[in-house]
Amino acid sequence: MDITRDARDRLLPASIPYRFFGLAVICHVGAWGLLACYGDGLPGFIGGPGPILAALHMITLGVGASTACGAAIQLLPVASRVSLRGVGATVGIFLLLVPGLLILFHGMGAAQDLAMEIGAALVIAALGLFAWKIMDLMYRVKDMPVPPDYVWISSFALIGLLSLAGLLVADGKFGFLPRRQDIAAAHGLLAVYGFMGMLAMGFSGILLPMFTLGHPPNAVWNRRAAGLALAGLLLSVAGLLADQRTVFLIGWVLGMVAVMVHLALMRQMMKTAMRKRLGPSFLLVRLSWVMLPLSLALGLAAATGFALDRSAPLFGFILVFGWMLSFLLGVLQRILPFLASMHSGLSGGRPLMPSAFTHEKAAMTHARCHFTALFLVSCGFFFEQGGLVRLGALAGLLGALALLWFALHVWWQSHKALRAAKLVNIS
Amino acid sequence: MTRQPLIASLLHEEHVQTISALQRLEEFLMGQGGKRPPELKRPENREVVGGITAGIAAEVQRHFGFEETYLFPLLAEQGQMGMVGMLAGEHQVILPLASGLARRAEAAINAGAFTETDWAAFHGDGLDLCEREIFHIQKEEMGLLGAIAAFVDNESDERLSALYSQMVAATAE
Ligand SMILES: [Fe+2]
Ligand SMILES: [Fe+2]
Numbered sequence: 010m011d012i013t014r015d016a017r018d019r020l021l022p023a024s025i026p027y028r029f030f031g032l033a034v035i036c037h038v039g040a041w042g043l044l045a046c047y048g049d050g051l052p053g054f055i056g057g058p059g060p061i062l063a064a065l066h067m068i069t070l071g072v073g074a075s076t077a078c079g080a081a082i083q084l085l086p087v088a089s090r091v092s093l094r095g096v097g098a099t100v101g102i103f104l105l106l107v108p109g110l111l112i113l114f115h116g117m118g119a120a121q122d123l124a125m126e127i128g129a130a131l132v133i134a135a136l137g138l139f140a141w142k143i144m145d146l147m148y149r150v151k152d153m154p155v156p157p158d159y160v161w162i163s164s165f166a167l168i169g170l171l172s173l174a175g176l177l178v179a180d181g182k183f184g185f186l187p188r189r190q191d192i193a194a195a196h197g198l199l200a201v202y203g204f205m206g207m208l209a210m211g212f213s214g215i216l217l218p219m220f221t222l223g224h225p226p227n228a229v230w231n232r233r234a235a236g237l238a239l240a241g242l243l244l245s246v247a248g249l250l251a252d253q254r255t256v257f258l259i260g261w262v263l264g265m266v267a268v269m270v271h272l273a274l275m276r277q278m279m280k281t282a283m284r285k286r287l288g289p290s291f292l293l294v295r296l297s298w299v300m301l302p303l304s305l306a307l308g309l310a311a312a313t314g315f316a317l318d319r320s321a322p323l324f325g326f327i328l329v330f331g332w333m334l335s336f337l338l339g340v341l342q343r344i345l346p347f348l349a350s351m352h353s354g355l356s357g358g359r360p361l362m363p364s365a366f367t368h369e370k371a372a373m374t375h376a377r378c379h380f381t382a383l384f385l386v387s388c389g390f391f392f393e394q395g396g397l398v399r400l401g402a403l404a405g406l407l408g409a410l411a412l413l414w415f416a417l418h419v420w421w422q423s424h425k426a427l428r429a430a431k432l433v434n435i436s
Numbered sequence: 437m438t439r440q441p442l443i444a445s446l447l448h449e450e451h452v453q454t455i456s457a458l459q460r461l462e463e464f465l466m467g468q469g470g471k472r473p474p475e476l477k478r479p480e481n482r483e484v485v486g487g488i489t490a491g492i493a494a495e496v497q498r499h500f501g502f503e504e505t506y507l508f509p510l511l512a513e514q515g516q517m518g519m520v521g522m523l524a525g526e527h528q529v530i531l532p533l534a535s536g537l538a539r540r541a542e543a544a545i546n547a548g549a550f551t552e553t554d555w556a557a558f559h560g561d562g563l564d565l566c567e568r569e570i571f572h573i574q575k576e577e578m579g580l581l582g583a584i585a586a587f588v589d590n591e592s593d594e595r596l597s598a599l600y601s602q603m604v605a606a607t608a609e
Contacts, residue, residue, distance in 0.1 A: 090583070153588060179515045219578045222455060222570075283455050284570070286462075350571070354522070359529055 036071025054196025159211025378408025
């Protein structure tokens with residue numbers, strides 16, 4: 010009987026999740042780099058093609074969706090004890106995603122319609138395939154340590170946001186949409202709160218208790234939070250699409266309650282955490298917990314037209330760079346060494362521990378730069394100073410390079426470990 | 437995820453105890469550093485170096501023994517060979533590490549002090565043990581306890597819990 014067969018089924022070949030994580034780390038550098046060059050345009054930005062739109066999508070798609078792909082295809086099978094069917098399809102997702110993103114970023118940045126259309130089509134195909142693979146897996150799941158609701162809602166939000174993306178790109182060519190702004194906003198809500206937010210809330214219940222050794226969130230309340238978040242998402246998106254202010258506001262309130270329940274669950278987990286030494290990655294996770302309700306408050310200000318010139322772009326920035334990016338990068342800093350350690354044991358011999366793959370200095374530099382960047386860019390928005398935004402983006406770029414260094418260190422150490430294991434096996 | 441079997445809670449409680457001991461050891465080792473051996477004449481140092489390592493070694497031996505003898509075969513029968521193989525493999529690394537540390541601590545206490553080279557090796561292996569065992573427990577808390585809930589029926593749960601309590605009582609005597 011081959012006792013490692015089962016583990017191999019669940020632990021995908023390292024190259025599969027890592028290629029998505031690598032893509033995320035590179036897009037992260039690109040986004041801050043673009044903002045460091047063109048950040049003057051950020052204060053007062055309300056949408057439309059240009060480098061800002063490209064930088065925004067480098068974070069949401071390049072970092073967000075890629076990390077989600079890498080994490081979901083590797084961690085969902087482990088958490089649910091159900092294998093992913095057709096691992097080859099994940100290669101297809103990646104092969105569609107990379108050229109799609111490159112063409113889309115170019116199209117957005119240079120305002121070239123054809124490139125935007127082709128890029129969008131490829132990315133929609135890649136993420137559609139991803140949604141299908143995840144739904145196929147979830148359909149076979151019998152029980153999971155966290156409510157599967159989060160993953161389902163996230164997958165449906167992904168399909169919704171891709172449909173709206175297609176609509177928006179088509180409208181760019183034919184111009185048939187009334188109230189394009191509201192549809193773009195609904196697309197953004199479904200993307201960040203829906204697709205990424207639900208996945209983040211769901212994974213928080215599995216990954217964070219494991220890293221902190223705290224109590225996992227109470228299952229009943231976790232389910233309620235998922236239900237509230239779903240209702241909030243549906244109503245606020247419907248309110249935007251149908252131009253119904255009251256419906257949107259009810260959705261907003263439900264969303265805020267869901268976030269509060271989620272944060273209370275996370276607070277409970279941190280209180281019971283047995284592991285106290287959590288490192289720079291948890292500075293980022295904690296920061297994201299502050300940014301999540303802040304983003305909702307700014308979203309309400311923007312939706313009700315309060316100080317619109319400032320609140321609308323600041324909302325987008327705090328939501329995407331403040332909440333989503335901080336959370337993802339904090340978790341990524343833990344997952345990369347964690348998976349590397351798991352893989353180092355597969356080739357036989359003594360597995361290396363995550364600390365062997367963790368470049369502490371690079372992680373700390375990244376966290377410091379990330380905080381500085383968020384602070385400076387937010388000040389830039391507030392005082393409407395483009396120069397301050399660019400300075401902040403420069404700090405972000407420095408941090409992104411530190412994170413790239415961190416990731417290269419993981420890769421290099423894995424490579425060394427693999428070579429050493431091979432030498433041992435031969436001799 | 438609704439029913440938490442007794443044996444899962446018992447193992448979890450012991451994980452909690454082991455982790456708190458490991459964290460005390462880890463704090464001490466980090467505070468002391470690898471270059472300067474601790475003053476073993478001071479009782480609080482003897483307590484951490486000798487008492488805690490001996491405690492961890494004994495706890496780990498019993499706990500691992502229970503998992504390998506009674507729990508893993510049952511889960512392997514249910515098709516969980518991959519997880520069981522990985523966890524058992526980690527036991528094979530951790531157990532000698534823990535008992536080696538306890539033995540070296542006892543020798544140093546009897547001799548009255550660590551030599552500088554002995555301490556450097558003890559310090560490195562001690563931190564290695566802390567990370568390995570905590571990481572091992574993290575995996576068990578994530579995978580093993582869930583698998584128990586999914587694959588261990590009420591009858592087996594009662595039998596395993598009784599066996600476990602017997603083992604704990606036997607080592608306490
Ligand atoms: Fe164990
Ligand atoms: Fe255990």
